[in-house]
Amino acid sequence: MASVLEIGEFRITAVRAGSYWWDGGAMFGVVPKTLWLKHQSSDDLNRIEAGLNCFVVESDNQRVLIETGGGIRHDQRSLDRMRMSQPVDAAAALANLGFESDSIDLVINTHLHWDHCGGNTVDVGDTAVAAFPQARYVVQRAELEHAREQLPRDAVSYRAPNYEPLLESGHLHLLDGDVEVLPGIHLRVAPGHNRDMMVVRVHSGGQTWCHLADLAPYAAHVTPTWVAAFDLFPLETIRSKNELFARAASEGWWCSFGHDPKVDFARIQSQAGKFSIAEA
Numbered sequence: 357m358a359s360v361l362e363i364g365e366f367r368i369t370a371v372r373a374g375s376y377w378w379d380g381g382a383m384f385g386v387v388p389k390t391l392w393l394k395h396q397s398s399d400d401l402n403r404i405e406a407g408l409n410c411f412v413v414e415s416d417n418q419r420v421l422i423e424t425g426g427g428i429r430h431d432q433r434s435l436d437r438m439r440m441s442q443p444v445d446a447a448a449a450l451a452n453l454g455f456e457s458d459s460i461d462l463v464i465n466t467h468l469h470w471d472h473c474g475g476n477t478v479d480v481g482d483t484a485v486a487a488f489p490q491a492r493y494v495v496q497r498a499e500l501e502h503a504r505e506q507l508p509r510d511a512v513s514y515r516a517p518n519y520e521p522l523l524e525s526g527h528l529h530l531l532d533g534d535v536e537v538l539p540g541i542h543l544r545v546a547p548g549h550n551r552d553m554m555v556v557r558v559h560s561g562g563q564t565w566c567h568l569a570d571l572a573p574y575a576a577h578v579t580p581t582w583v584a585a586f587d588l589f590p591l592e593t594i595r596s597k598n599e600l601f602a603r604a605a606s607e608g609w610w611c612s613f614g615h616d617p618k619v620d621f622a623r624i625q626s627q628a629g630k631f632s633i634a635e636a
Contacts, residue, residue, distance in 0.1 A: 358453050359386055359620035361610055364560025366540065370612065370620035371410040371453060373425030373475060374444030377403035383573060383615075395576035403439060407617035408471060410446060411567060412455055413558055418538055419455070420462045422556050423489065423614075427474025427518065446475030447487045460488040462538065465495040466569035468503045469513040469552040474615070476518045484521040492505040493522050494537060496545060497530035499552040510550070546571050546600065548593025549586065555600065557609075565589065565610040565621070572595055573615040575622055579630045601631045 359370040371579035380402050384392040389402075396404040425446040435443065447457045455473040465473045476493065486493070500523075503514040522528035531537075534544045542557040549570040556567040571577075571593065573584060580597040583590045604611055605626035612621055623634040 360613060361399045361565060361621045363558050363563045363565045363610070364540070365415055366565075367414045367556050368378045368558065368565055368621075369412045369414070369453065369455075371446075371449055371455075372414060372617070373408040373410050373446040374440070374442070375405050375407045375617050376426060376471070377439035378402040378406050382585045384576075385583050385587070385590070387582050392582075396574060399439070405617045406471070406573070408444065408446075409612065409616070409620075410449075411473075411612065412450065412453075412460075413541065415538075415540070418461050419459050420464065420541060421450070421455075421460045421491070422464045423466060423569070424463065424475030424487065425449070425595050426471045427476075429474065429479075429515070429517065433444060444469060445478070445487075447478065457488050458490050460491045460550050462490045462553075463488055463493040464537070464543065464556055465493060465499075465519070466551060466556065466567070466614075467499050468495060468519055469570070470515045470518060472569070473518045474515070477521055484517045486522055486527045486581060487527060489527075491527065493528045494531055494543070495519070495528065495626040496552040499550070500530060501550060510586075513586075530585065546596040548589050548596045549584070550588050563610075564604075565612070566600070566604060567612045568600070568614065570614040571600070572611075572613050575613055575616050575619040575633050577613070578624055578633055580631065602626065605631065 360370045398404050410423040415419040428443040440498050478487045499591045540560045543554045546555045547566050558565045580594045582592045587593045604624045623635040
């Protein structure tokens with residue numbers, strides 16, 4: 357059964373479009389394994405499970421998809437390396453929960469790393485087309501520009517078939533900074549993981565849910581100084597986390613995380629200057 361959260365007039369459904377396994381040291385950076393192992397178990401190759409977490413946000417007249425998972429374009433070597441026995445098509449995962457592809461009105465890409473937007477497109481013959489053909493896709497303009505630079509540090513994270521065909525077809529719309537993309541759905545640039553990743557905040561009826569994406573990949577990253585080795589700007593990550601977590605704790609937000617395979621929704625609390633996950 358899917359995990360569902362009600363936020364005022366919005367209904368938010370967590371959809372896990374499969375998972376992959378990646379090095380725990382990369383996911384937790386300089387945090388010692390003896391500490392992060394208390395939160396995430398590892399296999400004999402030091403890999404931990406990373407959920408491909410997507411969310412459907414519904415109101416009376418709109419259906420919004422946040423993230424599209426890792427897609428299915430992986431060669432056997434990559435599948436073996438990621439311990440991914442069967443890649444999951446996000447559109448199929450949604451359909452299994454009753455969300456047909458044509459029913460999605462808006463797709464939010466928090467950023468363009470393959471494991472967040474790999475399900476944006478599907479292959480029809482030799483052409484990549486929108487997996488959600490009726491939807492408008494959005495991402496930060498500066499994130500697309502960075503993806504196109506193909507810099508040595510993170511070029512491997514960006515795969516053109518996930519986004520370039522959508523720009524050509526007119527599905528992908530570029531944003532310039534923070535925006536209320538629909539009434540009650542706010543997108544905010546939260547630098548750290550990269551320069552232009554967004555977090556998504558849904559507010560209605562005095563309640564708030566925030567998808568933190570890769571600002572906090574796991575619930576264990578609620579400690580601001582626990583920063584993934586992937587983050588291009590770790591000090592910015594800490595700054596962004598401190599600011600958002602303080603507000604989340606004081607206002608009682610529900611939060612979600614980019615890759616936690618076990619936690620769909622959680623509240624953050626602050627005690628004695630430290631943040632933690634509130635007991636359910």
